[in-house]
Amino acid sequence: MQQFAPSDPAGSAPAPQQKPKSDIGTTIIAWVIVLALVGGIMFFVVRYINKEQNKLTGTYYDTYGVGSVTFVDDKNITMNTLGLNVSGTYQINGSSLAVTYNIPLLGAQTINYSFSHDGDIIYLNNTQYIRRD
Numbered sequence: 001m002q003q004f005a006p007s008d009p010a011g012s013a014p015a016p017q018q019k020p021k022s023d024i025g026t027t028i029i030a031w032v033i034v035l036a037l038v039g040g041i042m043f044f045v046v047r048y049i050n051k052e053q054n055k056l057t058g059t060y061y062d063t064y065g066v067g068s069v070t071f072v073d074d075k076n077i078t079m080n081t082l083g084l085n086v087s088g089t090y091q092i093n094g095s096s097l098a099v100t101y102n103i104p105l106l107g108a109q110t111i112n113y114s115f116s117h118d119g120d121i122i123y124l125n126n127t128q129y130i131r132r133d
Helices: 024-053
Strands: 058-062 067-071 076-081 084-093 096-103 107-118 121-124 127-131
Touching: 067 127
Parallel strands: none
Antiparallel strands: 058 067, 058 127, 067 076, 076 084, 084 096, 096 107, 107 121, 121 127
């Protein structure tokens, strides 16, 4: 015997599907998580950039024992030779270190040095300086 499905008195229209209700709490939590992740990534990127910019900071002594170079921060430098200290600002351009000194009676004077850096060792005009602090 065959069985037939009961007929739909209103026609055979499918039942309307209901849209899922969005939960505002879940949306807020998702955005908070996304913002926290982005903020965390930015924090570490900024720390890395600052560390890279200031990786020269410290005092380097030449291997002859007569001079030192102190990178105070990312723009100030003090150079010492035989007890004579001279301070100025510096800028690194590839393999060149440009140091600008403010010399009394002469004003600002810029001197360019050949420069390379590898960890705790720098070279200025082929003279080796080693960081010891």
